[in-house]
Amino acid sequence: MSFYNPKKIESKWQKWWEKKRIFQAEDSARGKENFYHLVMFPYPSGDLHIGHWYNFGPADVYARYKRMRGFNVMSPIGFDAFGLPAENAAIKRKIHPQKWTMQNIKAMTKQLKSMGNSYDWSRLIITCLPEYYQWNQWLFLKLYEKGLAYRKKAPANWCPSCKTVLANEQVIEGKCERCDSEVTQKEIEQWLFKITDYAERLLDDLEMLDWPERTKIMQRNWIGRSEGAEIDFPVTDSNLKIKVFTTRADTLPGATYLVLAPEHELLNLLSARILNKNAVNEYIEKAKHKSELERLAETKIKTGVEAKGITAINPYTKKEIPIWISDYVIGGYGTGAIMAVPAHDERDFAFAKEFSLPILPVVVDGKLPEGEIKEAYFGDGVMVNSGELDNLPNHIAKDRIIELAGGKKKINYKLRDWLISRQRYWGAPIPIIYCSLCGTVPVPEKDLPVVLPKIKDFNPEGTGKSPLAKSKKFVNVACPKCGGAAERETDTMDTFVDSSWYFIRYADSQNKESLAEEKKIKAWLPVKIYVGGAEHTVLHLLYSRFFTKFLYDQELVNFKEPFLALRHQGIILGPDGQKMSKSRGNVVDPDDLVEKFGADSVRMHLCFMGEYHHGGPWNPTGILGVHRFLGRVWKLINDQRPTTNDQRQEDKNLEKLFHQTIKKVGEDIEAFKFNTAVSALMILLNEIEKQKSHLSPAACQIFIKLLAPFAPHLAEELWQKFGNETSIHLEKWPEYDEKLVMEEEFELLIQINGKLRDKVVAPKTISQEEAEKLALDRERVQDQLSKKKPKKVIFVPGRLINIVI
RNA sequence: GCCUAGGUGGCGGAACUGGUAUACGCACAGGUUUCAAAAACCUGCGAUCGCAAGGUCAUGAGGGUUCAAAUCCCUCCCUAGGCACCA
Numbered sequence: 001m002s003f004y005n006p007k008k009i010e011s012k013w014q015k016w017w018e019k020k021r022i023f024q025a026e027d028s029a030r031g032k033e034n035f036y037h038l039v040m041f042p043y044p045s046g047d048l049h050i051g052h053w054y055n056f057g058p059a060d061v062y063a064r065y066k067r068m069r070g071f072n073v074m075s076p077i078g079f080d081a082f083g084l085p086a087e088n089a090a091i092k093r094k095i096h097p098q099k100w101t102m103q104n105i106k107a108m109t110k111q112l113k114s115m116g117n118s119y120d121w122s123r124l125i126i127t128c129l130p131e132y133y134q135w136n137q138w139l140f141l142k143l144y145e146k147g148l149a150y151r152k153k154a155p156a157n158w159c160p161s162c163k164t165v166l167a168n169e170q171v172i173e174g175k176c177e178r179c180d181s182e183v184t185q186k187e188i189e190q191w192l193f194k195i196t197d198y199a200e201r202l203l204d205d206l207e208m209l210d211w212p213e214r215t216k217i218m219q220r221n222w223i224g225r226s227e228g229a230e231i232d233f234p235v236t237d238s239n240l241k242i243k244v245f246t247t248r249a250d251t252l253p254g255a256t257y258l259v260l261a262p263e264h265e266l267l268n269l270l271s272a273r274i275l276n277k278n279a280v281n282e283y284i285e286k287a288k289h290k291s292e293l294e295r296l297a298e299t300k301i302k303t304g305v306e307a308k309g310i311t312a313i314n315p316y317t318k319k320e321i322p323i324w325i326s327d328y329v330i331g332g333y334g335t336g337a338i339m340a341v342p343a344h345d346e347r348d349f350a351f352a353k354e355f356s357l358p359i360l361p362v363v364v365d366g367k368l369p370e371g372e373i374k375e376a377y378f379g380d381g382v383m384v385n386s387g388e389l390d391n392l393p394n395h396i397a398k399d400r401i402i403e404l405a406g407g408k409k410k411i412n413y414k415l416r417d418w419l420i421s422r423q424r425y426w427g428a429p430i431p432i433i434y435c436s437l438c439g440t441v442p443v444p445e446k447d448l449p450v451v452l453p454k455i456k457d458f459n460p461e462g463t464g465k466s467p468l469a470k471s472k473k474f475v476n477v478a479c480p481k482c483g484g485a486a487e488r489e490t491d492t493m494d495t496f497v498d499s500s501w502y503f504i505r506y507a508d509s510q511n512k513e514s515l516a517e518e519k520k521i522k523a524w525l526p527v528k529i530y531v532g533g534a535e536h537t538v539l540h541l542l543y544s545r546f547f548t549k550f551l552y553d554q555e556l557v558n559f560k561e562p563f564l565a566l567r568h569q570g571i572i573l574g575p576d577g578q579k580m581s582k583s584r585g586n587v588v589d590p591d592d593l594v595e596k597f598g599a600d601s602v603r604m605h606l607c608f609m610g611e612y613h614h615g616g617p618w619n620p621t622g623i624l625g626v627h628r629f630l631g632r633v634w635k636l637i638n639d640q641r642p643t644t645n646d647q648r649q650e651d652k653n654l655e656k657l658f659h660q661t662i663k664k665v666g667e668d669i670e671a672f673k674f675n676t677a678v679s680a681l682m683i684l685l686n687e688i689e690k691q692k693s694h695l696s697p698a699a700c701q702i703f704i705k706l707l708a709p710f711a712p713h714l715a716e717e718l719w720q721k722f723g724n725e726t727s728i729h730l731e732k733w734p735e736y737d738e739k740l741v742m743e744e745e746f747e748l749l750i751q752i753n754g755k756l757r758d759k760v761v762a763p764k765t766i767s768q769e770e771a772e773k774l775a776l777d778r779e780r781v782q783d784q785l786s787k788k789k790p791k792k793v794i795f796v797p798g799r800l801i802n803i804v805i
Numbered sequence: 806g807c808c809u810a811g812g813u814g815g816c817g818g819a820a821c822u823g824g825u826a827u828a829c830g831c832a833c834a835g836g837u838u839u840c841a842a843a844a845a846c847c848u849g850c851g852a853u854c855g856c857a858a859g860g861u862c863a864u865g866a867g868g869g870u871u872c873a874a875a876u877c878c879c880u881c882c883c884u885a886g887g888c889a890c891c892a
Contacts, residue, residue: 003844214809214887221808224891246892259892302890328890338892346806347890414891534886571886608830610818614810619817625830631845676819679829686829749825754873756825794872800824804872 004634006598010713014116022727023118025074027523035071036524037063038503038563040532040540041078041125044104045085048111049580050588050606050618051533055569057603058612058674059531060117064709065669067118068733074524075118076506078125079105082133082495084167087426090458097426098454101128111591116599116712118729123509127498133428134449135505135515136497139547140431141442142554148194151440154419156464158186164460165423174289185288188464190421191430191491195546199223199413201560202545210565212613215537222538224414231407233258233312233339235270236320242266242312245334245412248344250398252316252405253386254362255339259304259324259351262287263331267307275309280325287327302328302351314339315405317387326351332416342376349376362386363394418543420494425458425467427492435479435486444480450488466490500543501551503527503562521557530563533571534613541566567672570615588618600711601627607674607710629682630711636688637700637718655740657687658702662736665706674710681706697722702734749800750775757781768795775801 017023028034039059042052060075067073086097093100105126112119125132143149157166159176165186170177195202203223206216228247235242242258260266262284267274274280283305304326311320328347329338342352343361352359359373365381383389389397402409421430429450431443443450453474458467468474468490479486501515507524508516526548541563548562573579574586593602605623610616661684668677684703688695695703701722708715708728719728743764748771750758758780762771772793775781781803792804 217809218887221888224889226891228892244892248892330889330891333889333891340892345892347892350890412891414889537887608817614818616817619831622817622831625817628845629830635845675817676829679819682829747825751824751873754824754871759825792872794824796824796873800873802824802872 004631004714006600006630006713009717010114010116010599013713013716014113016716017116017118017727017729018121020727021122022729023075023120024122025072025120027520029072032070032072034523035066035073036507036527037066037073037075038506038527038530039075039077040530040536041080041499041502042108043083043085044079044081044101044108046104046107048108048590050572050590050593051580053115053590053602054572054606054615055532056112056115056117057606058569058672059567060115061603061607061674061709062529062531062669062672063118064712064729065666065733067729068705068708068731070732073118074120074123074506076123076125076509077112077117077119077121078123078502078506078509079108079127080495080499080502081105081126081128082427082492082498084424084426087424087458090426096454096456097458098128101426114591114594114599115603118712123506125502125505125509127428127495127502128426130449130451131512132505133452133498135501136428136493137431137443137448137450138445138515139497139501140493141445141448143193143550144432144442146550146554148197148550149191149420150194151189151191153187154190154192154421155185155187156190156423157183158464159183162460163462163464165464182289186464188423190419191432191489192417192419192421193546195418195543196413196415198546198549199225199415201549202415202542205545205549205561209561209563211563212566212568215534215541215566215568218537219542222415222542226412226414228410228412229402229407230335230410231315231339231402231405233315233321235266236311236313238270238310240266240269242323242337243335244337244339245410246339248341249402249405249407250383250394251341251344251362252314252339252401253383253389254341254343254360255314255316255321256342256352256358256360257322257324257340258312259326259329259338259340259348260307261329261331261336262325262327264325264336266337267325270307270310273309274307276305276307279305280307283325290327302326302347302354304328304351304355306355315407316401322357324351324355324357333414334412343373344376344378346376346378360385418494418496418546420497421491422494423464423466423490424492425452425455427495428452428498429468430489430491430493432489433477433479433486434489435482435484437484438479438481438486441479441481441486447480452492466492468492496539496543499540500547503530503544504551504557515556518556525557526559526561527563529565529567531567531569534568537568568613570611570613572615573617575618575620588620593623597623597627598630598713600714601630604630604678604710608678610675612672612674626678629685630714632685632689633703633707633711634714634718636685636695637704638721651691654687654691654699656743657684658699659736659740661706662702662734663741666733666736669709678710681710704728705731705734746798748774750778750781751800751802752781753804754802764798766797768793768797768801771795771801775803 039056063073063075081101086101089095089100090097127133140149157171159166159181161179161181162176166176166183171183174183175181176183203220203225206219226247228245229249231244231246231252232241233244304324307323307325310323312323314321340348340351342348342357342359344363361373362383362385363381364384365379380394383392383394383397389400429452431448431450433441433443435441453471455467455471457470461467461469475487475490477486477488504516504521504525508520511517544562548557549560551557552560580587590602601623604626608626661680664680665677704715704718705728712729715728745761746764747759748762749756750760758778760774760778762774790803790805794802
């Protein structure tokens, strides 16, 4: 008798699966429906951590289950290989980003293979290779062609000391992470994708997705549709107008001043008329030192300055009102200016209080408040202080006011265009050439890819440009139009561009002629189920949806949404309940666990830990439970491996439990409730052991099959010990008998006044009369009743009877 | 401040549509086995009163609805994740 030794069997089966190409997905398989199962591809940061395992392990349980349910499953894997850490490593450790990245990929591939997941490695994608990113560039050109890629000045975090652009991540409390000097905003020419053109569709199509409701809500909020009106406020003694967006046009009569964002263009146009130029400029300068988040986080104290010398006219009341500047108004949202109605908006109210500005109520519920106004009123009511519209309900007055003020109705979105320019080396070059004669010229398709050149110096250049700008060989190029001297764009693309379409590439990852062959796209896409972290609820998922819709419009794909179903895994914290990090020293290394318990135990423990989307602190001893369980399974099957002509039958109750377990495990995997599926298997094993009876070969094989998605190596070993020569993972999932799942008897609960007093076994179909009789005959019930008459009897068929006295 | 989840034994967590709260596992305690330890196996394990039978109390706190509430409603407290003062 051998002991369960995962080390002996796991690598053996991993190699066998690879050799036999068990998990390589054919583009079509006879009689089988294609099923595209996808996990979010990892960034090659160095080591696979337990969080990766938590994402990939249980997701693979699902993939294997689907395969056994008769689907032709494709489960691909790859690496999201461009990004900031590689460039940081280059600067810090003098190692080329390419080398660093490829080293990490090599190490992580080895770790990934040790998990024994059913990946189709033949479809591997590495986004930093030209054969991948040329299609990034190709997509850029398509977007450019359709007017959806454009260039404009946009702010970037700027460290004046390092003379470099910083990512948000590199700004720590408003300071540069390297040199600690204060970060400011610098306006530079950058490329953007016009995702806002798709706002409506991105919002509407959420309806058709099987996604977690909270993820949909977050996307809806991010897109942020609001219906309102645009109203022009003429500037006094000028032809200029200040455009304002409002959802509460009914409160226009109460707009007692305007507030402009510090970056509002009008401040430049009218700077000559501003009397307190110094104070205004100082305020604008200060605002540049705040990140948008900081500006918006200052909830209580409002700052601002009046632009003295310029005023505007309220287009409804025709009254002259002052113009203020404050950073709680954001340039990038709406029109960058608001009409302030302190009586009916909380923020305006706080601002008006701070600077003693007039507060004029125009909508009241009941009668006009007397004396000082204590808070803003947001509800509905009737108009007051509004001239001819007085006494009209505000929602009726709204349209009249828009009309009278010369405004027009408008739908506004919070969503902003997607800024894809990165002033960095380690990314896909943007395929654009600037010619002094021809202007902006896209690189012709035939010249793709624009290969990222190998350079040696990754330190910032000092002008805010990418380190690529230092490579004369790269920059200087002949204009594709006129042949004259021209220069290449030196910014690279946001890595989110790479990950916004990678799921399509898996359908045909080796294709050299196109992004992917149409036939193959049709065979596999859209993704049936996508599994990954909740940290991607907005950006990655929204960008992927945008790309898909764009490709749909170009008739390059035939589906509108990339991921039909979505599931998130939770975050595993360190044993101390804190986020895992190397500096805290609370990182759980999956390699150690695999070494000690085997991959099967690790993945099964991750399944068993708790609800999949919850996560939580890592329990260092908990894994022993499933490890023991697998050892017991090993012993059970090995001990009583019977001959194939064994005709023994299980006892009735055990047979019933088998069928119930088949049902439960299948349904739970389908619902991503891996924890209760594992528990059901444990209950079944406990019962088998309790009975101490030998199992029939059929029962043994059913048990192994149920275990196969969770502990694939162990299951394969036991399966083939039975004399089977084909992989268990291509076997059919066992069926259950609906009749055997049903119970004929149950424990009737007997309650008195809602308290449980007794139980009695009864047939499932027992009627109320019978149940009542049964209950009232019980001694314990008689004692409780003690001659009192039941007032009321509640009977829940198949469950309980409650006697109220 | 806003949005979204959550809060159940010593711990991770179960609990269908409101119907046996604490499944399954960890830890712990006692036992079997052993020269011994480990492993394995068996038993016990929410709190409290009781010799026991059994009772009473417990799902963040407080109220409510109901024959019956972890589950539904209201108020409050705490934790996590997200955020964009969005006009």
